[in-house]
Amino acid sequence: GNMVEWCLPQDIDLEGVEFKSMASGSHKIQSDFIYFRKGLCFGLACFANMPVESELERGARMKSVGILSPSYTLLYRYMHFLENQVRHQLEMPGHYSHLEAFYDDKKGVLPDSKGTPSSQQPVHWLPSIHRYMYPEMKITHPAGCMSQFIKFFGEQILVLWKFALLRKRILIFSPPPVGVVCYRVYCCCCLANVSLPGLGGTVPESKPFFYVNVADIEMLETEVSYVACTTEKIFEQKRDLYDVYVDNQNVKTHHEHLQPLLKINNADKEKYQRLNDQRQMLMYSQEVGEDCSSCEEDLFILFFMEQNNRIFQTLMEVSASQDKTLTADHARGMGLDPQGDRSFLMDLLEVYGIDVMLVIDNPCCT
Numbered sequence: 001g002n003m004v005e006w007c008l009p010q011d012i013d014l015e016g017v018e019f020k021s022m023a024s025g026s027h028k029i030q031s032d033f034i035y036f037r038k039g040l041c042f043g044l045a046c047f048a049n050m051p052v053e054s055e056l057e058r059g060a061r062m063k064s065v066g067i068l069s070p071s072y073t074l075l076y077r078y079m080h081f082l083e084n085q086v087r088h089q090l091e092m093p094g095h096y097s098h099l100e101a102f103y104d105d106k107k108g109v110l111p112d113s114k115g116t117p118s119s120q121q122p123v124h125w126l127p128s129i130h131r132y133m134y135p136e137m138k139i140t141h142p143a144g145c146m147s148q149f150i151k152f153f154g155e156q157i158l159v160l161w162k163f164a165l166l167r168k169r170i171l172i173f174s175p176p177p178v179g180v181v182c183y184r185v186y187c188c189c190c191l192a193n194v195s196l197p198g199l200g201g202t203v204p205e206s207k208p209f210f211y212v213n214v215a216d217i218e219m220l221e222t223e224v225s226y227v228a229c230t231t232e233k234i235f236e237q238k239r240d241l242y243d244v245y246v247d248n249q250n251v252k253t254h255h256e257h258l259q260p261l262l263k264i265n266n267a268d269k270e271k272y273q274r275l276n277d278q279r280q281m282l283m284y285s286q287e288v289g290e291d292c293s294s295c296e297e298d299l300f301i302l303f304f305m306e307q308n309n310r311i312f313q314t315l316m317e318v319s320a321s322q323d324k325t326l327t328a329d330h331a332r333g334m335g336l337d338p339q340g341d342r343s344f345l346m347d348l349l350e351v352y353g354i355d356v357m358l359v360i361d362n363p364c365c366t
Contacts, residue, residue: 021045035210042072265340
């Protein structure tokens with residue numbers, strides 16, 4: 001099995017990290033990177049696999065080198081260092097001087113379970129972010145992360161958007177390599193950003209768990225909302241652990257009341273077309289040199305945040321009105337399909353505890 005070969009600080013609890021930092025099935029590939037969660041921290045590890053003439057190692061040497069931080073948003077900037085180090089560890093096992101120097105340079109003080117620093121040394125990083133998905137705390141990623149997400153899922157991102165906004169437990173399956181799938185987890189969480197003040201203090205956070213495996217089953221059993229990815233097909237059978245299962249581009253749910261949300265309606269198609277139109281305009285403005293400051297990630301995050309804000313602004317205004325009645329016109333004003341999004345709206349009102357009466361004509365009477 002996997003084992004932790006070396007770590008700093010030596011007294012840190014790393015139970016299970018040896019399975020999080022090396023995805024199941026990685027022996028079939030040459031290299032990968034992996035985001036994961038360990039307690040209150042997030043990790044990034046780079047994996048590499050090198051053939052060796054050794055019976056003891058069964059002809060292959062496999063290692064991962066990773067780091068832990070209270071926030072995942074800055075981890076990517078160390079990707080290059082980790083890639084170099086894992087290659088170094090494969091070629092010169094047991095030489096840790098570069099890793100020690102890196103740790104001494106970057107180390108911070110992790111908060112203990114009460115939230116106070118565990119020693120009096122200076123803290124070298126930004127305070128851990130209170131909410132996981134502040135839009136201004138963007139993940140640093142290779143260019144084209146969002147673009148690939150949109151191209152990969154197409155109109156299905158509108159289905160994922162609804163499940164993310166409803167804070168469902170979303171599990172994405174893919175065989176290794178898992179690095180690009182970790183980015184899909186992040187993109188999926190970005191779909192649910194809302195920037196309106198005072199919205200749903202009781203609503204569960206949209207938590208990016210990134211890579212999970214069978215060792216995480218006990219932890220997942222207690223979660224009411226998360227987005228994660230796995231390379232282990234066994235998860236598909238464990239239906240009590242997730243609400244939505246994504247296998248490549250196939251989005252499915254075993255909950256009967258969520259089945260209507262899988263259908264793409266006219267309002268979804270319009271939103272997708274509008275998103276693509278905005279992307280085309282951005283690309284054109286970049287080509288002619290008018291706009292170099294905007295990027296596709298900003299456009300993507302802003303598109304869904306504005307959509308979400310419009311929905312919740314309308315719902316809160318209606319709930320503050322005298323008759324609290326939400327009509328088909330309201331639904332259309334929010335960019336939703338009065339009939340096709342009826343069950344989505346009803347779930348939304350329940351999840352966010354918004355006191356509104358839904359009065360949308362039955363389709364047979366229109």
